[in-house]
Amino acid sequence: MTRFFILFGFAMMFSFIHFQGQLNKYINTRYAYLSISAIVILLLLCVVEVIRMYQLEQAEKKKAEEIASQHDQEPNSEQEPDHAHEHIHAHDHVHMHAHDHASSSHPHDHFGHSHESSSRWKRSVGYLVLIFPIFTGVFLPVSTLDSSFVKAKGFSFPSMELSLSDQNPGQHQFLKPDSSVFYGKEGYNEFKNKELEAFIDLDTVSLDDENYLKAMEVLYNYPGQFMGRTISFNGFAYKGEQVDGDHYFVFRFGFIHCAADSGVFGMLVDFPKGTDLNDDDWVHVTGTLTSELYQPFKQTIPVLKVTEFQKIATPKDPYVYRMF
Structure with missing residues (x-):
């Protein structure tokens, strides 16, 4: 979603500059067509990003439905008590084993968590760098050189x-x-x-x-x-x-x-x-x-x-x- 807003923001920034008659303060007006081309390309990328987000949402929805369907197909515990008892016993065994494994690998998980936090921080800084020119281009006035x-x-x-x-x-x-x-x-x-x-x-x-x-x-x-x-x-x-x-x-x-x-x-x-x-x-x-x-x-x-x-x-x- 953030990428969509950044792409849309750049498209709006170029649109404001072009249609408010401020383009001549940035480039030779002979190349004004480049501004229009940039607007069209950015809007197309916005459409691509919307399609991508829709496909991801549909994939997650389908996955959730499959999990719910598998849960509904599990046998009733009142009808098959012996099987349910074995299932619970196996679940406890797996849970204890997973707990022991998690305890022994805690340093590794901590490192993974740190790496994820670092990546998220870098990504946030990158977004801020991209948002800054959009903010200045849209909201700050362009002064005429003298x-x-x-x-x-x-x-x-x-x-x-x-x-x-x-x-x-x-x-x-x-x-x-x-x-x-x-x-x-x-x-x-x-x-x-x-x-x-x-x-x-x-x-x-x-x-x-x-x-x-x-x-x-x-x-x-x-x-x-x-x-x-x-x-x-x-x-x-x-x-x-x-x-x-x-x-x-x-x-x-x-x-x-x-x-x-x-x-x-x-x-x-x-x-x-x-x-x-x-x-x-x-x-x-x-x-x-x-x-x-x-x-x-x-x-x-x-x-x-x-x-x-x-x-x-x-x-x-x-x-x-x-x-x-």
Whole structure:
């Protein structure tokens, strides 16, 4: 019965997340079908578990009926006194023998009892571990990531020459979207050249919800190809402790596949003098792509020199997703 409730609990948890529109905070919405598949499979397993429990119940009921039937077929003690006397004598003999055997094997029984208690304790702990994510998934609210995540984690910009083998697709990414961890070296070179073709002929590269991560990765992979071109995108401002003057980072949180490889992606932006923004202020920026040596990263990075900007409302879905 416990297994049924755990399976049903996971099915309900995925259902709540999916139908309340919170799935985008866990995985790339391109893979939403996986959530529906999980719900269907879990409900099928619930049905299998119900059938299994019914079969066990019927087997126990049948066994009980057989025992009752055997008891009813035993001879009446008043009709066959001699046989009943022999039966009682044999029963006493067996009872005494069993009692002696039980006394001599008491340590073994105690060990078996201890082993059973240990197994039950481990099983209970296992159930609690499974129930915990169901409880948190159903009852605890899911918060939208903001600049506090960046402050807590900090961010880094790995070297362009970092070996593919040194990258971990399970780590959060920062600033530059990097899908190279999902390809071999030759495969990624072919992939990023194909991605470049979609933007190389554009005088103005406008990043929207659909192409944000793709275009941002192209800009970082081929910054020299886009120097002097007009770039525009939306994001939230983040000043950080390492940025001086009128520079702000403008970020968006994004998912490549799921939360494991999610990150905060964007660009260092040089705003007009006197610009005053707070962390998490959403802005639409338009400017010319340049580059600067950013000392904290000890390398030259793309920088957008703003020609115009405006504050905007927080989008209904603040996240962006990698559409391969």
